[in-house]
Amino acid sequence: MEQATEPIVRIRNLSKSYRRGTQIIPVLSGISFDIARGEFVALMGPSGSGKSTLLNLIAGIDSADEGEIEIGGVEITRLGESDLARWRAVSVGFIFQFYNLIPVLTAFENVELPLLLTHLNRRERREHVEAVLNVVGLADRMDHYPSQLSGGQQQRVAIARAIVTDPEILVADEPTGDLDRASAEEILQLMDRLVHEFGKTVIMVTHDPRAAEKAHLVRHLEKGELSVT
Amino acid sequence: MGIPYSYSFRNLWTRRLTTVLTASGMGLVVFVFAATLMLTEGLQKTLVQTGSPDNVVLLRKSSNSEVQSAVERDQAALLESQPEVAVGEDGEPLLAKELVVLINLKKRVTDTPSNVIIRGITPASLKLRPAVRLKEGRMPRPGSAEVVTGESVARRFKGCGLGETLRFAMRDWRVVGVFDAGATGFSSEIWGDRDQMMQAFRRPVYSSIIFRLRDTTSFDAYKVRVEGDPRLTVEAKRETRYYLDQSEAMAKFLRILGMVLTIVFSIGAVIGATITMYAAVANRVTEIGTLRALGFQRKSILSAFIIESLLLGLCGGILGIFAASFMQLITISTMNWASFSELAFSFTLNFGIIWKSLLFSVVMGLVGGALPAFRASRMKIVEALRAT
Numbered sequence: 001m002e003q004a005t006e007p008i009v010r011i012r013n014l015s016k017s018y019r020r021g022t023q024i025i026p027v028l029s030g031i032s033f034d035i036a037r038g039e040f041v042a043l044m045g046p047s048g049s050g051k052s053t054l055l056n057l058i059a060g061i062d063s064a065d066e067g068e069i070e071i072g073g074v075e076i077t078r079l080g081e082s083d084l085a086r087w088r089a090v091s092v093g094f095i096f097q098f099y100n101l102i103p104v105l106t107a108f109e110n111v112e113l114p115l116l117l118t119h120l121n122r123r124e125r126r127e128h129v130e131a132v133l134n135v136v137g138l139a140d141r142m143d144h145y146p147s148q149l150s151g152g153q154q155q156r157v158a159i160a161r162a163i164v165t166d167p168e169i170l171v172a173d174e175p176t177g178d179l180d181r182a183s184a185e186e187i188l189q190l191m192d193r194l195v196h197e198f199g200k201t202v203i204m205v206t207h208d209p210r211a212a213e214k215a216h217l218v219r220h221l222e223k224g225e226l227s228v229t
Numbered sequence: 230m231g232i233p234y235s236y237s238f239r240n241l242w243t244r245r246l247t248t249v250l251t252a253s254g255m256g257l258v259v260f261v262f263a264a265t266l267m268l269t270e271g272l273q274k275t276l277v278q279t280g281s282p283d284n285v286v287l288l289r290k291s292s293n294s295e296v297q298s299a300v301e302r303d304q305a306a307l308l309e310s311q312p313e314v315a316v317g318e319d320g321e322p323l324l325a326k327e328l329v330v331l332i333n334l335k336k337r338v339t340d341t342p343s344n345v346i347i348r349g350i351t352p353a354s355l356k357l358r359p360a361v362r363l364k365e366g367r368m369p370r371p372g373s374a375e376v377v378t379g380e381s382v383a384r385r386f387k388g389c390g391l392g393e394t395l396r397f398a399m400r401d402w403r404v405v406g407v408f409d410a411g412a413t414g415f416s417s418e419i420w421g422d423r424d425q426m427m428q429a430f431r432r433p434v435y436s437s438i439i440f441r442l443r444d445t446t447s448f449d450a451y452k453v454r455v456e457g458d459p460r461l462t463v464e465a466k467r468e469t470r471y472y473l474d475q476s477e478a479m480a481k482f483l484r485i486l487g488m489v490l491t492i493v494f495s496i497g498a499v500i501g502a503t504i505t506m507y508a509a510v511a512n513r514v515t516e517i518g519t520l521r522a523l524g525f526q527r528k529s530i531l532s533a534f535i536i537e538s539l540l541l542g543l544c545g546g547i548l549g550i551f552a553a554s555f556m557q558l559i560t561i562s563t564m565n566w567a568s569f570s571e572l573a574f575s576f577t578l579n580f581g582i583i584w585k586s587l588l589f590s591v592v593m594g595l596v597g598g599a600l601p602a603f604r605a606s607r608m609k610i611v612e613a614l615r616a617t
Contacts, residue, residue: 062610085521085524087524089523
């Protein structure tokens with residue numbers, strides 16, 4: 001894959017450590033790398049290698065000790081808490097291992113949630129939600145509650161929720177980790193479509209080699225250091 | 230825009246058993262709160278309705294009630310001839326010189342004795358109290374040992390029903406009628422001919438004088454003149470004011486009692502709400518993390534949980550008022566501390582009480598939900614998401 005365009009994610013000298021009691025445990029130590037627009041990147045590595053921490057930092061839900069992260073021209077490591085929340089609302093789509101849908105809201109309402117943070121009116125929101133539910137093939141299930149959907153269907157609703165605001169990057173933490181093989185395959189195909197058809201940039205943490213196969217680029221993390229495969 | 234209200238509402242609905250239990254606890258407190266207010270309201274309404282704003286009560290100075298008061302006959306004659314006294318259609322002044330005595334009667338159900346007011350009346354007495362209507366039987370004939378009883382006395386005291394005979398002041402008195410005085414204090418009185426009563430009780434003086442003002446605005450000037458007159462030792466009060474003053478001591482007592490009970494209970498209910506909301510927050514840690522990751526601000530999380538808690542309080546308030554509304558069916562009697570006589574009245578619900586009770590329940594919800602909501606909003610996103 002050629003990297004003709006500007007990188008959408010620029011990471012420079014990123015470090016992060018956790019404090020456990022009096023002990024300081026380094027998780028990431030001075031990582032630097034770029035991700036090009038429209039790329040599908042898989043982050044792999046053993047447990048505790050820091051891949052989830054890296055993903056959280058890129059998604060703007062955790063703060064780095066040192067270094068810079070620039071996404072789509074915004075240096076998110078410099079944003080304050082509420083600016084960061086506003087930035088996440090428009091720029092990042094989240095896909096979680098356990099889907100993290102709100103159980104008391106219907107599929108439609110779950111997908112609509114991120115749009116409540118925009119200036120769209122009710123009718124516009126409905127159009128957007130219906131459009132993305134069509135993309136994930138669940139337009140006929142929009143009034144179902146998460147408990148009435150299968151795991152694969154729930155994950156597709158979660159993907160619809162992630163793309164409804166048309167964000168620049170999608171971050172996925174073990175998106176197939178809780179799914180059977182067939183459902184996992186469906187989800188991976190859907191993510192592949194998002195990259196190829198809709199030009200999304202996807203950054204995915206995974207243990208699943210089949211998931212990693214779909215990615216253009218697999219990056220391995222080991223003890224907080226990065227290596228390219 | 231924040232997190233939709235339906236989120237808060239549906240979470241309460243989802244765990245409806247917990248919601249109902251917690252709301253019931255709060256409802257109980259609101260019930261006590263509303264019931265006390267209703268009791269106070271009922272008491273005051275009863276006593277205040279007893280008076281009419283055009284009527285003036287004259288009592289001996291520094292007497293708090295008619296029972297303690299005495300007005301000499303010569304003073305009474307002087308007061309009767311004042312120009313402010315209205316004149317009836319028959320040309321007689323609308324003024325009644327009455328006798329008020331307390332007697333002890335036994336209750337029908339419990340057989341326990343209690344004080345009842347006996348009022349010696351004149352023909353003008355009825356004209357001064359248009360609310361009093363004869364319900365059964367007839368009025369006592371002047372010069373006879375006959376009495377009429379208020380509805381509430383007739384029902385609750387032995388010997389006070391129509392056709393029965395009462396013994397007091399060393400004489401037998403036949404009950405020839407029962408009167409309906411609406412929700413007023415007169416319902417708890419027994420009326421008979423004044424002159425017969427004064428003889429029987431061996432009273433040389435009247436207890437009080439009640440008259441209708443010719444012009445209701447002339448009261449202030451009248452009061453100043455009469456109270457300043459060296460020949461007179463009376464104090465003038467509007468009848469409404471007189472009965473309001475009577476209700477004040479009891480109302481104050483009820484209010485303090487109600488407040489103390491309510492405050493103690495509400496602490497329990499607030500703690501209950503806090504525990505429920507803490508549990509709600511603990512069960513939804515991942516959800517909170519997800520909402521924050523999606524871009525909702527801390528304050529959106531805070532308000533979503535506060536709204537949930539306010540709704541919980543409101544449910545309690547509605548339950549409590551619903552239960553309290555049935556108290557209106559109950560009539561209770563208590564000692565009127567000003568006259569030491571029995572007074573019957575009902576719990577009275579009005580919009581002021583409903584509004585106050587709902588506000589109270591919502592405040593309980595707010596106080597109970599504040600800490601849990603604050604905790605929810607302070608969570609770190611990464612830690613919350615990891616709680617899966």
